[in-house]
Amino acid sequence: MKIAFLEDDLAFAQDIVNTLETAGHLVQHFVSGRACLKALASEQFDICLFDWEIPDMSGFEVLSSLKLKGSYPPVIFLTGRDAEEDIVKVIESGADDYIVKPPVASVLVARLNALHRRNHAKDNKNQVLKFGHLSVDFGKRRFEVNGEFVKLTEKETELALYFFDQQGTLLSRGHLTKVVWGTTPDIDTRTIDVHVSHLRNKLLLLPEHGWRLTSVYHQGYRLERLS
Amino acid sequence: MKRFVANDYASTALILMALTLITFSTGLFSRVDNLLFDIGQKLHHQPAPDDVVIVGIDEASLKVLGRWPWPRETHAKLLQRLHEEGAAAIGLDIIFSEPDSTSNNHNADAILAAAIKQANNVVLPVMLESTRLNGQVIETLPLSEYASNAADLGRVHAVLDDDGIARSIYLYEGVGAPVWQHFAQAILNVAQHQPSKNNFALSNQADATVNVSPSNLSLVRRDQRRISFLGASSHFLTISYAQVLAGEYTKGLFQNKIVLVGATASGLGDTFSTSVSSAQQLMPGVEYHANVLQSIRTNHLIKTVNSPITILVLVCFALLPLFWLPKLSALLGLVSSLVYFVALGFCAALLPQMLDIWLPPAATLFSILLAYPVWSWRKLEAAQRYLDDELNHLKHSLTNSPTQPADVSYDHFDARIAQVRAAGEQLRYLQDNRKETLAFISHDLRAPLARALQLLEQNPAVKQQLAAPIGQALQMAEDFLQTSRAEMLDNTSFKELDFAGLVHQSTDDAYEAATQKHIKLQRDIVDNVWVNGNFGLLQRALLNLILNAVKFSPQHAVISIQLSIENQQAIFSVTDYGPGISVEDQGKLFKRFSRASSSNTGTGSAVTEGAGLGLYFVTIVAEKHHGSVSVQSEVGKQTCFSLSMPIVS
Numbered sequence: 001m002k003i004a005f006l007e008d009d010l011a012f013a014q015d016i017v018n019t020l021e022t023a024g025h026l027v028q029h030f031v032s033g034r035a036c037l038k039a040l041a042s043e044q045f046d047i048c049l050f051d052w053e054i055p056d057m058s059g060f061e062v063l064s065s066l067k068l069k070g071s072y073p074p075v076i077f078l079t080g081r082d083a084e085e086d087i088v089k090v091i092e093s094g095a096d097d098y099i100v101k102p103p104v105a106s107v108l109v110a111r112l113n114a115l116h117r118r119n120h121a122k123d124n125k126n127q128v129l130k131f132g133h134l135s136v137d138f139g140k141r142r143f144e145v146n147g148e149f150v151k152l153t154e155k156e157t158e159l160a161l162y163f164f165d166q167q168g169t170l171l172s173r174g175h176l177t178k179v180v181w182g183t184t185p186d187i188d189t190r191t192i193d194v195h196v197s198h199l200r201n202k203l204l205l206l207p208e209h210g211w212r213l214t215s216v217y218h219q220g221y222r223l224e225r226l227s
Numbered sequence: 228m229k230r231f232v233a234n235d236y237a238s239t240a241l242i243l244m245a246l247t248l249i250t251f252s253t254g255l256f257s258r259v260d261n262l263l264f265d266i267g268q269k270l271h272h273q274p275a276p277d278d279v280v281i282v283g284i285d286e287a288s289l290k291v292l293g294r295w296p297w298p299r300e301t302h303a304k305l306l307q308r309l310h311e312e313g314a315a316a317i318g319l320d321i322i323f324s325e326p327d328s329t330s331n332n333h334n335a336d337a338i339l340a341a342a343i344k345q346a347n348n349v350v351l352p353v354m355l356e357s358t359r360l361n362g363q364v365i366e367t368l369p370l371s372e373y374a375s376n377a378a379d380l381g382r383v384h385a386v387l388d389d390d391g392i393a394r395s396i397y398l399y400e401g402v403g404a405p406v407w408q409h410f411a412q413a414i415l416n417v418a419q420h421q422p423s424k425n426n427f428a429l430s431n432q433a434d435a436t437v438n439v440s441p442s443n444l445s446l447v448r449r450d451q452r453r454i455s456f457l458g459a460s461s462h463f464l465t466i467s468y469a470q471v472l473a474g475e476y477t478k479g480l481f482q483n484k485i486v487l488v489g490a491t492a493s494g495l496g497d498t499f500s501t502s503v504s505s506a507q508q509l510m511p512g513v514e515y516h517a518n519v520l521q522s523i524r525t526n527h528l529i530k531t532v533n534s535p536i537t538i539l540v541l542v543c544f545a546l547l548p549l550f551w552l553p554k555l556s557a558l559l560g561l562v563s564s565l566v567y568f569v570a571l572g573f574c575a576a577l578l579p580q581m582l583d584i585w586l587p588p589a590a591t592l593f594s595i596l597l598a599y600p601v602w603s604w605r606k607l608e609a610a611q612r613y614l615d616d617e618l619n620h621l622k623h624s625l626t627n628s629p630t631q632p633a634d635v636s637y638d639h640f641d642a643r644i645a646q647v648r649a650a651g652e653q654l655r656y657l658q659d660n661r662k663e664t665l666a667f668i669s670h671d672l673r674a675p676l677a678r679a680l681q682l683l684e685q686n687p688a689v690k691q692q693l694a695a696p697i698g699q700a701l702q703m704a705e706d707f708l709q710t711s712r713a714e715m716l717d718n719t720s721f722k723e724l725d726f727a728g729l730v731h732q733s734t735d736d737a738y739e740a741a742t743q744k745h746i747k748l749q750r751d752i753v754d755n756v757w758v759n760g761n762f763g764l765l766q767r768a769l770l771n772l773i774l775n776a777v778k779f780s781p782q783h784a785v786i787s788i789q790l791s792i793e794n795q796q797a798i799f800s801v802t803d804y805g806p807g808i809s810v811e812d813q814g815k816l817f818k819r820f821s822r823a824s825s826s827n828t829g830t831g832s833a834v835t836e837g838a839g840l841g842l843y844f845v846t847i848v849a850e851k852h853h854g855s856v857s858v859q860s861e862v863g864k865q866t867c868f869s870l871s872m873p874i875v876s
Binding site: 087197 | 671678712723724735
């Protein structure tokens, strides 16, 4: 895929470019926000990887400008800041995900892939996916653990299917609410947590079984398949 | 702060002391003193002695015997009668300064003189009067033929205070020299067969040394004493003069008794107000003397404490509230001051009865009343001064600008508020600065370290040597950053969190480290535990505790991770079956920059050492969440770290 990469630290940027190219991606590196924005206006990119602090135009400002223009590729922020308020700021800005610097190469590639997959989603509708002990039948909306049927409620099923469909990506609370509880927007904040907790217990989404279900600073959830 | 308190004490004490001294020396509240003395006298009621009888020249006697003055034969008859009845001493409180003028009998004076001589126990009064024109004091003695036959002479008087109430006498008085004893003393001398206490030697001496000078002719008094009154008027056994003459009394009434004869009829003018008698019921002079007599006899004359000692005692009592006022709340301070005021007044009133001394307390009472407001005022001033100083100090240390004057006095309330606001803004500015510094450490210090570690991965040749120190440096930077964040945490950023989810997630995060040592993480986590808190810091705290257990556990061990609810508290605990921690080491665990002792790292784990902030960080996070951390350990067996914090129902 084609990646727009905005980063002013040249040595660091070279590392990233190497990593991504090794993984088979096409990377266009920008040191200036304006140049990046200009390129995004004329060319087609699959994904944006932005640094937070750029002298002429911060990653946030570039993202704001993109939003004004309408459609734009998914954006991942690379940030040296990992304080809770910084992460919250990134998510609230409308970015799709974030990675704390310096990224572990495998994580970076996995995140990019997950996001790319989401935007170019194949139709999972009638698939049956197998993950070790767990099998997910998208068509029949059924889950089996170690070959045994697991009974889930309507909303749990909805949430679980969405998690498996969007594996590896950061799903904000607002987004989850909209997708799963769309008809009842004023749900209690605890509701999502309770449902996630049920899924963890019923589907055994634990590292022991190759899964990691994380709350991202209480802002959203991410379901990851461990390698 | 100590300095201000000391100053407070000093200034309050000085003010109270000055108040006491001024009030005492000006006698501003002498009325209050007298009032208290009178209350004490009224409260103190004693039976009249049964060996003192008053023969009263009352209205009934005037009716029977005619208008005053009576012929002197009448008095002679009375004396004869009393003598026959065996009176021990007779005090005749009637002035016989001039020859008889009312009797038809020219021998009247001689008859009375003979009766006085015959009785041989009659005491006659001496008067000291100032003349109407120039205030010259003159002694008025009884006629010489009486005086020479009298058993003793004494000065009759009562001291009227400013308020016109009689409370005291002088033991000795005289013109030029304190020669004359009191009348009551004279009667007592005769009754007890004691020599007279009149001291004529003094008078002679005075005459000899100094010739006629004005001071020689002025009234000289000595030994003022207050009287301990036995009761109000008519408290002593009193019998009418006419009745005695008529023989209307029980036999033996006067046998060995001290008899005082004097006017009790109010029309004769010898009555006055005393401590114990109200204006409606004045006390006759003769009864006053009976009270004096009893006071002398029982040694209950009340001595007024001399000025230096009085002042000392008054000041001490006035300063006493300073011992408890600073320790009490405002309301208790007020109440205690009032209680102390009443109690002290009461004690002062009872003092004459108990110790036969009188100490005028009004000056101290006044100070005590003012002690509370004065103290409060000083405290307020001190607080204000302190705040001003602190504000100045704060402003100084915040701005660091040399152009600021060293002292700024805050004359106006508004100026103070403005200063506080400025200081607040400064603090916020500093807070922001600190955040920026932390961001710097976060971004600019950690990133290169982390990158160095990454680069090492690609170069196995130097990895062996460099991985450990760089990893350690990174961990230190990380710990430092997290601890600073925890220390700055305030609960405005708190959100309602799924604590069970946090525990699961932290356990998930520790999974990789545990797996490397083939350690099994056993979960025993109840659902639906909600807490208010900061997600990132709480999660890291839980992770720290779990990683700690992983670090100290041997290979293939089991670590038990539990979450339960007890008494509205979420209890998270991690139990490992590692080497354990000795009791003395347990105390040091949660302190800043402490590291577990080397005996605990004997498992040969490859986990890098941090800055020794791991458990300190957990403690801070727990405290910020109104919770606590504790450890229970048995050396060689197991260690259990627990974090508890309040849940949201």
